[in-house]
Amino acid sequence: MNIKRSKLKTNYISIMNIISQKSLLEHNTFNINVKANKYVNIKTETDLIKLLNQKQFKKIKKTIIGGGSNILLTKDIKGLVIHNQIQGIKILKSNIKSVIIEVGAGVIWDNLVSWSTKLQLYGIENLSLIPGSVGASPIQNIGAYGVELKDVFKELRAINLKTNKLRVFKKSECEFGYRNSIFKNELKEKYVISKIIIQLSKKQIVNTTYYGLENKLKKFTKKELTSELIRSKIIEIRNAKLPDPKIIGNAGSFFKNPTINKELLTNLQHDHPEIPFFENKIGIKVPAGWLIEKLKWRGHQEKNCGVSKKHALVIVNYGKATGKEILKLSNKIKKNVYKEFKINLEEEVSIL
Ligand SMILES: Cc1cc2nc3c(=O)[nH]c(=O)nc-3n(C[C@H](O)[C@H](O)[C@H](O)COP(=O)(O)OP(=O)(O)OC[C@H]3O[C@@H](n4cnc5c(N)ncnc54)[C@H](O)[C@@H]3O)c2cc1C
Structure with a gap:
């Protein structure tokens, strides 16, 4: 009996394929070459729980990665x-108005968007071409062109990394905010998300609050505005604006757009009357890209890294930069923005 058990355990570890000293170069879009002491690729929720329950992994630190498009190593x-690659898109409920789907954390986010627009579903087409995995999408409540994940989100399944117990988080428990959720704060690094459940509309819902998109869609009739057409226009806009990580290493926007108070805005308007701003419930949001651009960082290069020529909010790796070099450059930008505008920039990217 004992022999059988220990055989099973050994087999199990080999099925899991745990790799020592694994390079993470291909697992982050900044193209940083660091190593993971131990690395494992997980394909099902059951395997994930079994792995976490193994004695040898109980007390060691666990880091979760998806597509590595929002991390600086x-x-x-x-x-x-733990590289989360849990697959699957499953329809849980469907009626004339909408469909509720459950999606594995390892599904590539943009494959999910493409799947949904091919079925003429509405809700996530504005989030086309955001790199990375479905499992990471709630972490910072991904958003673009007037839409955020929270707009379609219902609940998620996650495993507690200490107790190894599965918990379902309802939308209200995720505390979604602008590029924010409970998983970036109180529950940071405490759970691994295994599945998310979202609701998509079968009825046409078009969000054109982003003026660039509205411009592109003006010439189409209402009937022509399918989610697939909107997706194609979003892809055009993004390709023109953002550097492609397959060509040059980057993690998209490095900083969040800061929120400031009225008094600071009035002071800034004194020297910069043209400063763009948007009022929301929390305060006044200023585009971080505008602040960085104003200080002439766009296109700036320092040895192996720099600020993208296309977009001031994107820091790029010209090939051989280390994570520390990129961090140093980002801190210089932060200091400069604070000195000139008295605004503290906060990183959107997770620094590991
Ligand atoms: C060119 C480019 C454009 C981008 N544009 C946008 C944009 O428009 N809007 C936007 O919101 N973001 C954007 N991003 C950022 C990024 O794509 C998203 O944040 C995405 O959700 C990250 O997914 P990922 O799988 O790559 O996460 P990773 O980078 O692997 O991980 C990000 C964080 O989430 C944690 N994590 C990952 N998976 C899990 C899981 N299953 N359970 C628990 N924790 C997990 C990691 O530990 C890490 O802290 C862009 C990035 C790039 C490179």
Whole structure:
């Protein structure tokens, strides 16, 4: 009996294929070459729970990665890196108005968007071409062109990394905000998300609050505005604006757009009457890209890294930069923005 058990355990570890000293170069869009002490690729929720229950992994630090498009790796990662590749798109409910679907955390986000627009579903087409995995989408409540994940989100399934117990989080429990959720704050690094559940509309809902998109869609009739057409226009806009990580290493917007108060805005308007701003419930949002552009960082290069020529909010790796070099450059930008505008920029990217 004992022999059988230990055989099973050994087999199990080999099925899991745990790799030691694994380079993470191909697992982050900044193209940083650091190593994971131990690395494992997980394909099902059951495997994930079994892995976490293994004695040898109980006490070691676990780091979760998806597509690596929102992380800056500044050093080798100790402990175990879990690459979440849980697949599957499953329709849970469908009626004339909408469909509720459950999606595995390892599904590539843009494959989900493409799947939904091919079925003429509405809700996530404005989030086309955002790199990365479905499992990471709630972490910062991904958003673009007037839409955020929270607009379609219902609940998620996640495993507690300490107790290894599965928990369902309803939308209200995720505390979604602008590029924010409970998983970036109180529950940071405490859960691994295994599945998300979202609701998409079968009825046409078009969000053109982003003026660039409205411009592109003006010439089409209402009937022509399918989610697939909107997706194609979003892809055009994004390709023109953002550097492609397959060509040049980057993690999209490095900083969040800061929120400031009325008094600071009035002071800034004194020297910069043209400063763009948007009022929301929390305060006044100023585009971080505008602040950085104003200080002439766009196109700036420092040895192996720099600020994209296309977009001031995107820091790029010209090939051989280390995470520490990129972090140093980002801190210089932060300091400069604070000195000139008295605004503290906050990183959108997770620094690991
Ligand atoms: C060119 C480019 C454009 C981008 N544009 C946008 C945009 O328009 N809007 C936007 O919101 N973002 C954008 N991003 C950022 C990024 O694509 C998103 O944040 C995406 O959700 C990250 O997914 P990922 O799988 O790559 O996450 P990773 O980079 O692998 O991880 C990001 C964080 O989430 C955690 N994490 C990942 N998976 C899980 C999981 N299953 N459970 C628990 N924690 C997990 C990681 O530990 C890490 O802290 C862009 C990035 C790039 C490179």
